[in-house]
Amino acid sequence: MAEMLGLVAFPTFVLVSLVLGVRLLGMARRTRNLPELAIGLNFLLAGAIGYSLLIAAESLRLLPDALTGLGSFAGVTAISLGAIAIGVFSARVFHPESGAARIAQLLLGGWLVLGIAGSWSLHVAGAAQGAGAWLGRWAPNLGLLAAYGWSSVAPLHYAALMRRRAQIGLGDALIANRMQLWGIGTGGIAAIALLHLVAQLFGHYELPPSLVGVASSLVLVTAVAEWLAFFPPRAYRRRFATPLSD
Helix, strand or coil, X not given: CHHHHHXXXXXXXXXXXXXXXXXXXXXXXHHCCHHHHHHHHHHHHHHHHHHHHHHHHHHCCCCCHHHHHHHHHHHHHHHHHHHHHHHHHHHHHHCCCCHHHHHHHHHHHHHHHHHHHHHHHHHHXXXXXXXXXXXXXXXXXXXXXXXXXXXXXXXXXXHHHHHHHHHCCCCCHHHHHHHHHHHXXXXXHHHHHHHHHHHHHCCCCCCCHHHHHHHHHHHHHHHHHXXXXXXXXXXXXXXXXXXXXX
């Protein structure tokens, strides 16, 4: 059952990420705004390219043995760059005037760059011990947890504020819902990173079969939530034509 769910969830997530990334980058080209560029890069790098490479290299074993390590490194690099982009998005959209948010963004980016360097040591150079191997094992998932956790908490907080305003006719119920969906989607990615970290604490550097179904479910929820957050169909938008009620 978990394998069947994964066969649906992961291709759906990659496809949704690819379409959203291309559309948002097209929007960024027209608007010249940083948030659209950052989130478009996140979807394209992390969701479409990075996860595809990791699945091909580590789960499906599609790459030749000589290229498996390089494929894993390329996947980690793309996912980490996407996480840096989502940190930029979160800082610019939710905390545009905050110096603390800018510092957090820089720290997050620096940590993820260290993770990329560690991934080279671990996957390409073949280091089993030392600082490089440690960073390769722990820094990417810790960085993803921080980046996507931030990108989940902030929109969920704003969604709650907007929902209360919408209830008294001072806000847009659809925007409140889309913010909530965005928080759910990024929260799903943060939860997957947390699953990987917990598995690593018990000595499993790939998810054990008991957690694959959980991760697949989170991936599918993320794909649906993110699509509805950014490009909800007309029928879905009509549900929010009137203010929310208790």
